[in-house]
């Protein structure tokens with residue numbers, strides 16, 4: 001959405017193709033962020049700005065049925081609700097989204113007290129009693145040879 005809006009604000013007609021029935025993806029499950037006081041409100045505003053922008057056409061529950069051409073001259077067929085539409089475009093941004101990692105370490109899946117951060121946040125949000133002592137284990141499955149990168153959100157969410 002951010003990329004689509006950026007292009008649209010530069011004057012380019014933009015087509016945003018989303019495979020699910022609504023925009024937002026995994027960000028819908030994020031309840032706290034360092035730089036965004038209310039992520040849900042921020043997301044709703046982003047969706048509103050995207051879906052109402054005159055230069056952005058949003059397709060939900062959609063997929064790319066065919067793509068041909070090359071950079072500068074693509075011709076793509078979008079399938080939405082059983083109907084197809086072909087658009088010509090010069091560039092494509094593939095935003096594949098992200099999902100929470102399911103750890104295999106620290107007895108996750110074996111001990112019910114071991115939660116992912118997202119599960120923990122959901123329980124906090126529901127007002128579940130989580131006991132008096134909590135240990136946060138950071139960087140699980142990240143910043144190691146198979147996944148050397150940093151997700152850039154979990155430290156701030158943990159705090």
Ligand code: SF4
Nearest residue numbers: 138139150152154155
């Ligand atoms: S954001 Fe923090 S907890 Fe998450 S991978 Fe990076 S350093 Fe580790």
